[in-house]
Amino acid sequence: MIPSTPPDQSIERVDVAASDWRDACQAALERGERFCGAFAAGWGSAPRRWSALFADGASTRVLSTVPTGDELPSIVDLVPAANWDEREAHDLYGLGFDGHAPLLPLVSHPSDASSWTVPVEGEGVFEVAVGPIHAGVIESGHFRFHVVGERILHLDPRLFYKHRGLERAAEGRQLAEGLAYAQRACGACAVANSVAYALACESVLGLAPARELRRARTLLLELERLYNHLNDIAAVCAGVGFASGNMAFAALKERALRLNRDLSGHRFLFGSVEVGGSCLDLSAQAVDRARGELRELGQDTARVWREIQFSPSVQARLEGVGVLGHDDAARFGAVGPAARAAGVSMDTRAVSPGLWYGSSFTAAVPPGARGDVAARLEVRALELVEVFSILEELLRDPVRAGTASPDGAPAPIGVARVESPRGETVCVVEPEMSRIGRLHLRTGSYANWPALAFATADNLLPDFPLINKSFELCYACSDR
Amino acid sequence: MRGSLALRLVDAGSCNGCEHELTATAGPHYDLQQYGLSIVASPRHADVLLVTGAVTTRMLESLRTAYEAMPEPRLVAALGDCALGCNLLGRHEELAGPLEAVLPVDIRIPGCPPSPGRIAAALLEQLQQRT
Numbered sequence: 001m002i003p004s005t006p007p008d009q010s011i012e013r014v015d016v017a018a019s020d021w022r023d024a025c026q027a028a029l030e031r032g033e034r035f036c037g038a039f040a041a042g043w044g045s046a047p048r049r050w051s052a053l054f055a056d057g058a059s060t061r062v063l064s065t066v067p068t069g070d071e072l073p074s075i076v077d078l079v080p081a082a083n084w085d086e087r088e089a090h091d092l093y094g095l096g097f098d099g100h101a102p103l104l105p106l107v108s109h110p111s112d113a114s115s116w117t118v119p120v121e122g123e124g125v126f127e128v129a130v131g132p133i134h135a136g137v138i139e140s141g142h143f144r145f146h147v148v149g150e151r152i153l154h155l156d157p158r159l160f161y162k163h164r165g166l167e168r169a170a171e172g173r174q175l176a177e178g179l180a181y182a183q184r185a186c187g188a189c190a191v192a193n194s195v196a197y198a199l200a201c202e203s204v205l206g207l208a209p210a211r212e213l214r215r216a217r218t219l220l221l222e223l224e225r226l227y228n229h230l231n232d233i234a235a236v237c238a239g240v241g242f243a244s245g246n247m248a249f250a251a252l253k254e255r256a257l258r259l260n261r262d263l264s265g266h267r268f269l270f271g272s273v274e275v276g277g278s279c280l281d282l283s284a285q286a287v288d289r290a291r292g293e294l295r296e297l298g299q300d301t302a303r304v305w306r307e308i309q310f311s312p313s314v315q316a317r318l319e320g321v322g323v324l325g326h327d328d329a330a331r332f333g334a335v336g337p338a339a340r341a342a343g344v345s346m347d348t349r350a351v352s353p354g355l356w357y358g359s360s361f362t363a364a365v366p367p368g369a370r371g372d373v374a375a376r377l378e379v380r381a382l383e384l385v386e387v388f389s390i391l392e393e394l395l396r397d398p399v400r401a402g403t404a405s406p407d408g409a410p411a412p413i414g415v416a417r418v419e420s421p422r423g424e425t426v427c428v429v430e431p432e433m434s435r436i437g438r439l440h441l442r443t444g445s446y447a448n449w450p451a452l453a454f455a456t457a458d459n460l461l462p463d464f465p466l467i468n469k470s471f472e473l474c475y476a477c478s479d480r
Numbered sequence: 481m482r483g484s485l486a487l488r489l490v491d492a493g494s495c496n497g498c499e500h501e502l503t504a505t506a507g508p509h510y511d512l513q514q515y516g517l518s519i520v521a522s523p524r525h526a527d528v529l530l531v532t533g534a535v536t537t538r539m540l541e542s543l544r545t546a547y548e549a550m551p552e553p554r555l556v557a558a559l560g561d562c563a564l565g566c567n568l569l570g571r572h573e574e575l576a577g578p579l580e581a582v583l584p585v586d587i588r589i590p591g592c593p594p595s596p597g598r599i600a601a602a603l604l605e606q607l608q609q610r611t
Contacts, residue, residue, distance in 0.1 A: 188500065268593070
């Protein structure tokens with residue numbers, strides 16, 4: 001595997017007058033750039049700034065503006081994917097967005113349900129409220145379904161029950177200390193969030209990760225993807241009441257977690273990512289043992305997957321359920337397996353020069369790509385094959401401690417985009433002296449929640465757990 | 481409670497690590513059901529309330545409601561370091577925890593996250609004390 005060559009990854013910041021905000025965003029879209037997040041900065045007496053991120057290959061353009069008062073022109077009509085970003089900035093930074101009406105609360109939890117739900121009226125329409133505590137072992141979040149009979153007309157999700165204020169709490173900390181905030185935002189995406197944070201810090205510090213560091217981080221990212229994809233397939237099996245598939249994949253996941261513990265000392269790989277280096281050290285014997293274990297795990301995974309594929313009663317429950325079509329996936333800015341299942345050929349691993357993916361890496365898009373539960377399950381199975389092959393390559397040689405070396409001047413902003421098991425995760429770090437001025441984490445789950453809510457419409461209420469499991473989004477790293 | 485414990489989880493602001501490990505205790509490698517430990521769908525059916533996370537202000541009311549809904553006698557378990565108030569991260573204004581500040585804690589299961597083996601051992605010890 002020949003890793004793609006590093007250059008051609010720039011972060012460009014462009015200051016825009018508030019009056020030109022929409023034109024500047026429109027121009028970025030017309031150049032073919034992809035919106036990948038927006039964030040407010042500045043609190044109390046500090047001047048407030050509003051920035052939007054646009055991805056162009058491995059490069060990221062940051063458009064920034066300073067509102068003249070408390071309000072800015074909204075871009076939600078140009079970029080529906082900016083819906084949550086604008087609502088969050090309104091709740092947490094008091095920014096208003098002209099043209100975004102109604103600007104419903106997102107992070108704030110007013111007690112009056114009519115203030116945060118879309119009114120749905122008509123004969124036989126009623127509401128079903130679920131959560132924040134669910135019947136299974138699931139993270140906390142609330143879903144307000146508007147239904148006729150068992151048919152869902154519209155879903156208003158209300159998350160942020162787990163909002164810990166991690167981004168604000170990290171402000172003022174040393175850059176190295178900030179890693180804990182990114183990692184602990186989410187247990188299941190701990191590596192992706194940490195690597196995104198470390199890469200963002202390194203671009204702030206003018207450091208470039210050396211080959212060994214890029215390899216170690218890629219290894220950790222793929223180990224994280226491995227146990228997550230196994231977990232997510234188990235969850236979909238549980239969602240259709242297919243107990244043997246659920247148990248088989250849960251057992252495979254347990255083996256992956258034990259391998260993580262053997263390699264990194266932690267089942268979820270916590271503490272294995274650092275800013276500016278890596279102390280992951282695996283001897284020739286350790287990597288050989290891991291490769292042997294992974295080969296067996298790969299064979300067993302393929303065998304159990306075949307059983308699911310050739311079980312017609314399971315397949316019949318997956319097809320045509322929770323459809324997210326190509327155009328809607330693109331419009332909502334969906335990322336990761338959810339986008340690829342809808343035929344959007346996008347995987348940030350293909351444009352990650354700070355990591356160690358082959359130059360021939362391409363996004364896995366299943367044939368047909370119907371965007372239903374079946375397709376989202378199939379993407380993960382396809383990606384598992386790829387994960388085993390990447391890990392086989394990465395573990396061919398012993399892993400030594402890696403470093404990052406000076407490569408250019410320190411920068412006033414660092415942005416990194418990393419493909420987590422759920423899709424592209426974006427981390428922004430703005431330093432203030434040697435400390436964190438602003439930390440922003442926009443995870444693959446955050447990007448996908450609005451698309452999930454959209455995909456539930458016109459489905460049966462009892463299918464919601466299945467649709468939800470097929471996206472398998474995190475609440476923790478959306479809520480932060 | 482004699483011979484079995486019905487468990488109900490409330491995620492009060494975790495990173496989801498404790499949830500992964502609790503799910504594993506009910507999975508094929510650990511299979512806690514064989515010892516009489518089961519995860520139930522409602523606090524109305526539960527003997528033990530397992531609570532994870534830092535206890536956010538937004539989860540406080542739901543957590544209390546779940547506790548009030550339980551029949552007595554009832555036990556509260558702090559599952560994981562966050563619920564125990566160890567190395568908590570977050571803004572003071574957003575957190576109501578640690579759990580001990582909100583509910584009486586009977587069982588402490590440390591770890592970040594505690595391994596399935598550790599969760600199983602802590603719960604089995606409770607079971608043995610009560611049989």
